[in-house]
Amino acid sequence: MKTLIVDDERLARNELRRLLENFPKIQIVGEAANADEALPMIDELEPELLFLDIQMPGKNGFELLQSIEGKAPEVIFTTAYDEYAIKAFEFNALDYLLKPVELARLSEAIHRVEEEQHATEPSTSAGQSSGHKLLGENDQVFVKDGEKCWFVKLGKVRLFESMGNYVRLYFDDQKPLVLKSLNALEDRLDPVTFFRANRKHIINLQWIEKIEPWFSGGLLVTLRGGDKIEISRRQAIRFKDLLSL
Template sequence: MRTLIIDDERLARNELKRLLEPYHKIEIVGEAANAEEALGLITELQPELLFLDIQMPGKNGFELLTSIEGKAPDVIFTTAYDDYAIKAFEFNALDYLLKPIDSERLKDAIQRVEEDREHHEESTAETPERASRVLGQNDKVFIKDGEKCWFVLLGKIRLFESMGNYVRLHFDDQKPLVLKSLNSLEDRLDPENYFRANRKHIINLQWVEKIEPWFSGGLLVTLQGGDRIEISRRQAIRFKDLMSL
C-alpha cells in the first residue's frame, strides 16, 4: 500500500516510520513537511494512504485534502489535539491517532485500512460485471434510506453530495443518504454526464442552468432547482473543455 507521511515535525515523521516498520504491506513512498510539498508528491507518487498531521504551517490538513483534485487517498489523521475528531471523520478519515502515537492504536488503524481494502476487493470480485458497468442517465437505481425506498431514473439525480461516509442524493424534493463514498460513486457514473466539481460534489451536467466566474479562477454553477455548486479552479479548466464546442 503506497503511503505518504505528511507532518511538519521531522522527529514525528521519523517516529512514525519506525512504528510502521513491522507492517510490510505499508510501503512508504515519500514524506512531506507541509501541504504544498504534499500536493506535489500526491500528484507525482499517487499514494493510496496518507498519514496526515492537521496543524501545519500554511494550509492545515483539512485544507490540503480540499485542495486535492479527483480521488483522494485514504487518510489516517495524526495530531496532538483531540478537538478535530468530528471534523476528521467528515473528511472520510479511516482513523484519528493522537500523538504520541501508541503502537496498539496504530495496529488497530492499520487493521482498519486492510479490512476496508479487503471489503472493497471482495465487493468487486463478487460482482465484477456490475461493479465495472458505467451507469448513465437512463439507468434506474434502487435507493433505500431508513424506511423509505425509491427506484429512480439516474438522470433525475441532479447532485451527489459527500456527507462523511455517506452520499446525499438530490432529486425532486428528496435528499436521501446512502452508505457510499463519493469516490466509489464516481467510478460508476458516466463521465460524459456526471462531473466531479470539487471534493464534496458531483453534478449532473444535464441539470446545469447557469455558469458564472468565481473566485481564484473557479466557476459557480447553478443547477435547475437552485443548487449552487463551486467548481474549483483546476476542475474549472476541465469543465470548460468538456462543455465547449
C-alpha cells in the same frame, strides 16, 4: 498503496515510517512538514493514502484537505490531541490515531484502508468482469433513508454531496442520505454523465443550465433547480476538455 506522510515533527515522521515498514502494501512516496509542501506533492504524486497531522504551522490538517482539488486521498489522522476526533470524521477520515502511535493500533487503521479498497473494487475492471458495471443515467438504484425508500433512476439525480461519512442525493424535492463515501460512489458512476466538480460534489452533466467563470480559474455551474456548484480550478481543466469538441 502510495502513501504520503504529512507532519511538522521530523521525529514523528521517522517513527511512523519505521512502523509502516511492517506493512509491505504501504509504499511511502514522500514526506511533507506542512501543507504548503504537501499540496504540490499530492498533486504530482497522487498518493492514495495520507497520514496527516492536524496542528501544523500555517494551514492545519483540515485546511489542507479543503485545499485539495479533485479526488482526495484516503486519510488517517495522526495527532497528539483527541478533541478533533469528531471533526476528523466529518472529513471522511478512515481513522484517527493518537501519538505516540502504537503498532497494534496502526495495524487496525491499515486494515480499515484495505477494507475500503475492497469496498470499491467492484467498480474496477476486475470487478466489472465479475458482473459489476458502471452505473449510468438509465440505471435505477434503491435508496433508503430512515423509514423512507425510493427506487430512483440515476438520470434524475442532479447532485451528490459529501456529508461526512454519508452522501446526500438530490432528486425531485428529495434529499436522502446514504452511508457511502463520495470517493466510493464516484468509482461506481459513469464519468460520461457524472463529473467530480470538487472535493464535496459530483454533478450530473445533463442537469447543467449555466456555466460562469469563477475565482482562481474555477467555474461556477448552475443546475436546473437552482443549485450552484463550484468546479475547482484543477477540475475545470478536465471539465473543459470533457465538453470541448
